[in-house]
């Protein structure tokens with residue numbers, strides 16, 4: 001059952017059903033009804049059987065309900081396809097307190113060993129599982145078998161004590177690869193992360209290359225003794241998997257500490273050691289993170305593969321959700337499109353890929369002196385923080401649409417500076433390029449600064465492409481239109 005639910009959820013996520021539904025229906029009630037259906041497995045079952053579920057909390061006319069149900073039927077059918085998971089072996093079972101008992105025994109060395117005795121298929125015979133260490137085991141537990149290592153885990157649910165609701169200023173996070181994350185005040189958390197991630201990726205590349213060679217070799221003379229030998233001794237996956245597990249455990253430790261730092265405040269990284277929690281005003285009221293489901297493979301380095309960085313991001317996202325709950329902070333996801341290419345200056349907001357060069361952000365606004373400079377992760381986090389109050393850009397706004405909105409805003413700011421109406425010609429993908437000034441004269445008769453050559457002589461390295469074509473295009477357009485704009 002668990003497997004089926006997880007399968008359905010992963011299919012929904014992959015097919016973007018929620019976003020599709022959001023775009024399909026504009027009415028608030030209709031969206032509400034559709035989302036309520038998607039959240040209930042009984043409703044999904046009804047829809048897939050051709051029925052129209054009744055959701056008592058949403059008031060909506062029957063014909064609208066039928067329309068939504070038939071739409072959901074179609075998209076869910078497409079999403080699930082013909083795939084259905086098969087459960088090979090039962091690896092875990094959940095037990096309530098009547099189905100197991102906890103016993104302590106003294107060992108020969110005078111130490112106490114705790115056992116969990118679990119019911120078995122034979123009557124009056126329980127299976128004893130020795131625990132490593134003494135932990136409290138009570139309530140509903142889940143026994144998980146790890147057949148490879150001949151051991152079992154016992155998962156116990158503890159009630160976590162939530163801290164009082166946080167009241168400090170909201171903070172936005174940008175997940176990184178040299179550090180775990182950068183917050184919107186520019187602080188990097190978890191600086192050792194980059195080294196660990198890099199060594200994991202390097203190791204993987206190195207062994208991957210060696211394995212590929214051996215694969216090629218064994219393909220060439222298949223069936224020989226040598227090939228069999230290689231297959232058994234050099235191409236196994238046990239050690240490889242163990243390595244990945246160890247590396248991931250290391251990454252988890254680093255990111256866990258960094259995330260705690262964000263949620264509970266600095267100096268409170270070890271709550272287990274009974275340090276006093278930070279005051280509510282020192283913990284963020286809200287934590288804003290990027291919506292990962294919409295932005296796949298935002299890998300910033302060729303060496304660190306998309307695979308491991310996306311694994312790490314998802315892991316971090318899950319982790320921070322738990323800690324935010326415990327720490328009494330709210331959590332919001334926002335659209336992260338263009339967050340590292342947009343100038344964070346509220347009076348500027350120039351968007352261009354040239355603004356960013358490696359780790360450095362430098363506003364290349366060619367129209368006026370902005371020159372905003374800083375750390376690119378900090379800029380991204382600041383932009384994410386602003387997105388929370390953005391009513392035009394929501395989580396489901398498509399990538400291209402975000403660019404249009406940002407460019408449009410920049411043009412309006414440019415207009416208010418120049419005092420003229422600017423019409424985008426929209427010749428290239430870059431919306432700012434190829435704009436045309438309808439009336440170049442300013443109110444004070446000053447030469448507008450828009451024709452200034454862009455400054456490119458600043459530190460942080462030259463960008464790969466220069467936006468120098470912008471003023472030239474503009475001059476030509478203005479000439480063709482016979483404007484009395486002064487070029488100087």
Ligand SMILES: [Zn+2]
Pocket residue numbers: 343344345348349350363364365370371372
């Ligand atoms: Zn700027």
